[in-house]
Amino acid sequence: MLAPPVPLRAPTPVAPPPADPLPRRQLLVGGYVLEYALRRSSRRSIGFMVDDDGLRVTAPRRVSLSDIDDAIRAKQHWILSKLEERRERRAARLQKPPMEWVDGAQVPYLGAAIKLRLYTATRNRTDYNPDTRELQMGLVPGATELLLKERVKAWLQQQAKVLFEQRLAIYAARLGVQYSSFLLSSAGSRWGSCTAQRVIRLNWKLIHFSLPLIDYVVAHELAHILEMNHSPRFWAEVGRIYPAYDEARELLRKRAQELPQLFN
Structure with missing residues (x-):
């Protein structure tokens, strides 16, 4: 049985991001x-x-x-x-008002919501129950809201890394390409990128969206290995492995606007 919600302190102010170094x-x-x-x-x-x-x-x-x-x-x-x-x-x-980080809060995950359950524990721990769709977070007494948010973020990023690697393998095989490496990104508004060295970066916040939308971004970035542009040839490569890319692109924009404020 879960203990009462943990009282949380105000988060520590976050330093502003560094200035853009580009001229x-x-x-x-x-x-x-x-x-x-x-x-x-x-x-x-x-x-x-x-x-x-x-x-x-x-x-x-x-x-x-x-x-x-x-x-x-x-x-x-x-x-x-x-x-x-x-x-x-x-x-x-x-x-949009920021999400309240309390027991019972709803966190968007793979296109739906999972419930955040908080309880007092002798050590910090995280457990996810896929049957009840509950993310149980054990927090030591005195834990701050900032700590809670960072631990939820770490769990989401861990899930994203595993899932994205799986989807990259599937779509790379379908497209007949190989990428050199894969990294998680925390870009403010860019869902993915592919360099000339075939390094794929995918924004970990894609884990909030449904699998078809994640697959669209995966297919998009892998297609850049063949076409480093957005020409008709590029979109033809995307369409070869993800035919519904146009609908997914618009739906991704819509779902991104609907996301609550979760993390800074």
């Missing part, structure tokens, strides 16, 4: 002063990424700044729409 430039685009972070690389074309930190541009070392600015102007409608979309998502997330 930032400004450009007048469509009546807006657009700021972007510029990264030089050995890639052969100019790439664009929009996340909660704004626009990031990756360009070959031989490309001039004026050519980069021209490429941004040519892509301005897509860039501005994505920036506005990110702004709306961020505003929606900030409006």
Whole structure:
């Protein structure tokens, strides 16, 4: 039988993340002063990424700044729409109240919710019961909310690592590719990435979503081993192993907006 909920202390303030080390430039685009972070690389074309930190541009070392600015102007409608979309998502997330870390709290896991059960113990321990879908957390007297959150996060990350490796093996075989290594990511708004060295990174927070959405991101990143872009050839490779990618992409965006505030 579970003991009464553990009284929790206020969490210790978390230090702000380090500043973006990439150089930032400004450009007048469509009546807006657009700021972007510029990264030089050995890639052969100019790439664009929009996340909660704004626009990031990756360009070959031989490309001039004026050519980069021209490429941004040519892509301005897509860039501005994505920036506005990110702004709306961020505003929606900030409006959500943070989850209360108490006994009985609901934690999103694999597209559904599991119940957090807290009890006092002589040592910290974590047990998950898949039949009751309860994550039981034994906490020593005086445990803080910050400690509780870190232990729940550690458990979720452990589950993510095991599951993601399994799904990567399945979809790599279907696509006929091999990746060199796999790492968990904690990116603010990027679900995955693949480097030219075939290093796959997957955001551990994907563990909150259902398996089909996880599989979509896995298929997406593995397809980059064959096509390091988002050209029609790339999407054809994704579709070869995950035909419903368009629906999954939209559903992932929707589910991400619906997530409660769990971790900083």
